[in-house]
Amino acid sequence: MDSQYKAQEVEDAIYKTWEKQGLFNPDNLKSAKKPYSIAVPPPNITGSLHMGHALNDTIQDILIRWQRMKGMKAVWLPGMDHAGIATQNVVEKELKKQGQTRFDLGREEFLKKIWEWKEKYGGQILNQMKRLGASCDWSKLRFTMDEKYSEAVIKSFLHYHDNGWVYRTERVVNWCPRCKTSLSDLELEYKEQKTNLWYIKYPLSDKGGHIVVATTRPETMLGDTAVAVNPKDERYKKLIGQFVDLPLTKRRIPIIAYSLIDKDFGTGAVKVTPSHSFDDYQISQKHKLEMITVIDENSRMNQNCPAQYQGLKIDEARTKIVEDLTSQGLIEKIEEYSNKVPKCYRCDSTVESLPSKQWFVKMEHLAKVAIKAVESGKVKFHPKKWEKTYLTWLKNTRDWCISRQLWWGHRIPAYFCEKSEEKYIVSSTPPKKCPFCGECSMKQSDDVFDTWFSSALWPFTILGWPNQTKDLKTFYPTNVLITDRDIINLWVSRMVFSGIELTGEIPFTDVLIHATVLTKDGRRMSKSLGTGIDPIDLLNQFGADATRFGLAWQASGGQDMRFDESKIWAGKKFCNKIWNASRFVLSMTNSKQKFQGNKKPKPITREDKKILEKLEKIIISTNKSIEQYKFGQALQKIYGFFWHDFCDKYIETAKKQIKEPKNKKEPESTQQILGYTLINSLKLLHPFLPFITEEIYQKLPTDKKEKYLITSKWPGK
Numbered sequence: 023m024d025s026q027y028k029a030q031e032v033e034d035a036i037y038k039t040w041e042k043q044g045l046f047n048p049d050n051l052k053s054a055k056k057p058y059s060i061a062v063p064p065p066n067i068t069g070s071l072h073m074g075h076a077l078n079d080t081i082q083d084i085l086i087r088w089q090r091m092k093g094m095k096a097v098w099l100p101g102m103d104h105a106g107i108a109t110q111n112v113v114e115k116e117l118k119k120q121g122q123t124r125f126d127l128g129r130e131e132f133l134k135k136i137w138e139w140k141e142k143y144g145g146q147i148l149n150q151m152k153r154l155g156a157s158c159d160w161s162k163l164r165f166t167m168d169e170k171y172s173e174a175v176i177k178s179f180l181h182y183h184d185n186g187w188v189y190r191t192e193r194v195v196n197w198c199p200r201c202k203t204s205l206s207d208l209e210l211e212y213k214e215q216k217t218n219l220w221y222i223k224y225p226l227s228d229k230g231g232h233i234v235v236a237t238t239r240p241e242t243m244l245g246d247t248a249v250a251v252n253p254k255d256e257r258y259k260k261l262i263g264q265f266v267d268l269p270l271t272k273r274r275i276p277i278i279a280y281s282l283i284d285k286d287f288g289t290g291a292v293k294v295t296p297s298h299s300f301d302d303y304q305i306s307q308k309h310k311l312e313m314i315t316v317i318d319e320n321s322r323m324n325q326n327c328p329a330q331y332q333g334l335k336i337d338e339a340r341t342k343i344v345e346d347l348t349s350q351g352l353i354e355k356i357e358e359y360s361n362k363v364p365k366c367y368r369c370d371s372t373v374e375s376l377p378s379k380q381w382f383v384k385m386e387h388l389a390k391v392a393i394k395a396v397e398s399g400k401v402k403f404h405p406k407k408w409e410k411t412y413l414t415w416l417k418n419t420r421d422w423c424i425s426r427q428l429w430w431g432h433r434i435p436a437y438f439c440e441k442s443e444e445k446y447i448v449s450s451t452p453p454k455k456c457p458f459c460g461e462c463s464m465k466q467s468d469d470v471f472d473t474w475f476s477s478a479l480w481p482f483t484i485l486g487w488p489n490q491t492k493d494l495k496t497f498y499p500t501n502v503l504i505t506d507r508d509i510i511n512l513w514v515s516r517m518v519f520s521g522i523e524l525t526g527e528i529p530f531t532d533v534l535i536h537a538t539v540l541t542k543d544g545r546r547m548s549k550s551l552g553t554g555i556d557p558i559d560l561l562n563q564f565g566a567d568a569t570r571f572g573l574a575w576q577a578s579g580g581q582d583m584r585f586d587e588s589k590i591w592a593g594k595k596f597c598n599k600i601w602n603a604s605r606f607v608l609s610m611t612n613s614k615q616k617f618q619g620n621k622k623p624k625p626i627t628r629e630d631k632k633i634l635e636k637l638e639k640i641i642i643s644t645n646k647s648i649e650q651y652k653f654g655q656a657l658q659k660i661y662g663f664f665w666h667d668f669c670d671k672y673i674e675t676a677k678k679q680i681k682e683p684k685n686k687k688e689p690e691s692t693q694q695i696l697g698y699t700l701i702n703s704l705k706l707l708h709p710f711l712p713f714i715t716e717e718i719y720q721k722l723p724t725d726k727k728e729k730y731l732i733t734s735k736w737p738g739k
């Protein structure tokens with residue numbers, strides 16, 4: 023063994039050996055019988071490893087390696103998500119540099135560009151996962167836009183459609199004017215913004231006087247169809263049922279009562295703009311109010327506005343409207359105000375609420391299915407508190423808007439009669455003849471599915487669903503899903519009901535929600551804020567084992583991990599300790615000796631007995647900690663055992679027992695105990711530090727019945 027361990031020089035070669043020998047493939051685990059599977063949360067093809075991924079992958083790899091060594095037919099299923107909006111954005115940015123938009127290229131050419139981009143740059147994150155040591159079965163790599171996967175997406179849509187749960191309607195949705203697509207509530211990021219609260223006088227129609235409404239969005243007043251007050255508000259009781267003349271327009275709108283109006287906000291009277299606010303849309307449904315849309319899909323004022331405002335951008339319209347109201351004496355006052363504005367999570371544009379025709383899936387039945395799976399204990403969350411996040415959302419969820427106006431994604435298999443926008447059929451293949459007019463060739467919907475609609479099928483589709491493949495039968499349901507709390511609602515809940523609905527079985531029995539990695543002082547890690555740590559830098563500087571050590575050490579099961587980089591240094595130091603101890607053990611043994619990892623040697627001295635007993639205890643506690651997903655605890659205990667009990671105490675004793683033995687069997691027996699304890703420590707450490715443990719194991723004199731540590735038998739019974 024070299025005098026120093028150089029992680030960067032050995033890691034790549036070890037990984038390639040494992041891969042070449044097919045050791046990640048469960049079919050090569052000959053004696054393993056019981057299946058154990060984990061489906062990776064598919065990273066976006068645009069993705070690059072960040073600290074959250076690094077923690078997520080480290081945990082998954084610890085579990086897979088542990089189960090593999092415990093004799094399970096363990097498989098970690100890798101893959102990637104096409105990430106509709108994110109990928110489209112990346113390629114659109116490239117186009118923008120050449121002064122082009124996707125509309126200049128047209129759908130087909132643009133998609134070609136994205137595929138080219140994908141071949142060239144997509145999926146670099148997979149190589150980064152390999153550098154971290156991820157023992158995925160790469161022969162099972164899947165991509166959500168693969169042909170087979172796409173067929174499954176269509177199949178699932180047809181299933182929902184045939185059950186009568188799919189419908190298409192106009193509804194107020196979140197609209198990103200830059201991406202030109204609808205977004206779900208979960209795809210918005212709210213950002214604090216300083217603005218004003220404008221108090222506008224709306225003159226009463228029949229008598230003198232006015233009612234004052236307070237608003238942060240004066241420009242939407244052109245689409246007001248009512249003023250609402252709380253029925254219990256004494257100030258306004260007598261005005262309910264009367265009308266106001268909506269300024270700047272020629273319309274009269276009613277004053278209505280609505281019990282959810284907050285008496286304490288502004289003046290207690292609010293304008294109602296059903297087309298441009300979710301809350302107002304709800305009011306309009308109750309009161310059967312007219313909907314007047316005044317902002318278009320490009321965030322400009324449309325033809326429903328008085329001529330002088332048409333075509334203006336929102337900000338311009340706001341300025342002009344406030345000026346016009348001021349000159350008519352209709353602004354009572356302006357207050358400074360700060361509110362939270364919804365932004366597109368991909369491009370940061372301000373998101374508008376707009377009525378738009380979209381596809382929906384009814385959630386009534388599906389939500390119940392998903393709720394039952396967790397309430398009955400069939401699917402368990404760890405830590406348990408995250409159940410509440412999951413259940414609360416499902417119990418309050420609205421129908422799922424599954425359509426997006428993007429080009430990159432699975433196109434909705436609905437075909438419209440060219441003579442009527444309302445007539446369509448849903449079909450897995452393009453229809454030959456239009457059943458409505460009998461002559462047109464029908465046009466497929468321009469919309470694609472929400473990315474989460476396809477990733478909801480992940481755990482079973484990657485195993486071959488809808489075909490009843492051998493892999494599906496063997497590895498589904500998967501065992502545990504390991505993910506971040508941010509996507510409990512977007513993804514976990516949808517996988518649960520999709521799995522049960524489409525395959526009849528839950529997709530996984532356990533959901534492990536790991537900590538969010540924050541900076542040491544508790545801030546969000548962000549590239550743009552310059553507060554992130556790039557795990558690739560850590561891999562370059564310290565190697566994969568030390569990086570994994572730092573992450574696993576701090577994986578306590580808490581909600582947040584304030585990442586302390588000194589733990590990576592500690593990992594590097596520990597690797598050196600293991601290396602040096604191993605060199606020392608080797609130097610103490612004679613050339614003919616072979617170590618036994620699976621046969622416990624007989625102790626002679628009290629110290630022999632003590633170290634072997636300690637080892638037994640550590641094996642039991644490691645199993646227990648990993649079973650409970652307490653990875654930090656497991657690692658800390660093995661660390662303590664190796665450093666203090668083995669290196670500090672036993673190795674020192676061993677020197678004496680070999681050099682100045684009290685009986686003649688002592689040297690040989692001591693050497694065997696050193697070898698046995700070292701091999702078993704390497705095994706216990708392997709899931710955490712896979713590279714250095716394998717590298718050392720390969721250098722030890724063993725009988726080679728277990729050729730590689732990665733597939734060796736886990737210590738203990």
Ligand SMILES: [Zn+2]
Pocket residue numbers: 198199200201202366367368369370371
């Ligand atoms: Zn956007």
Ligand SMILES: [Zn+2]
Pocket residue numbers: 438439440441456457458459460461462463464
């Ligand atoms: Zn037709």
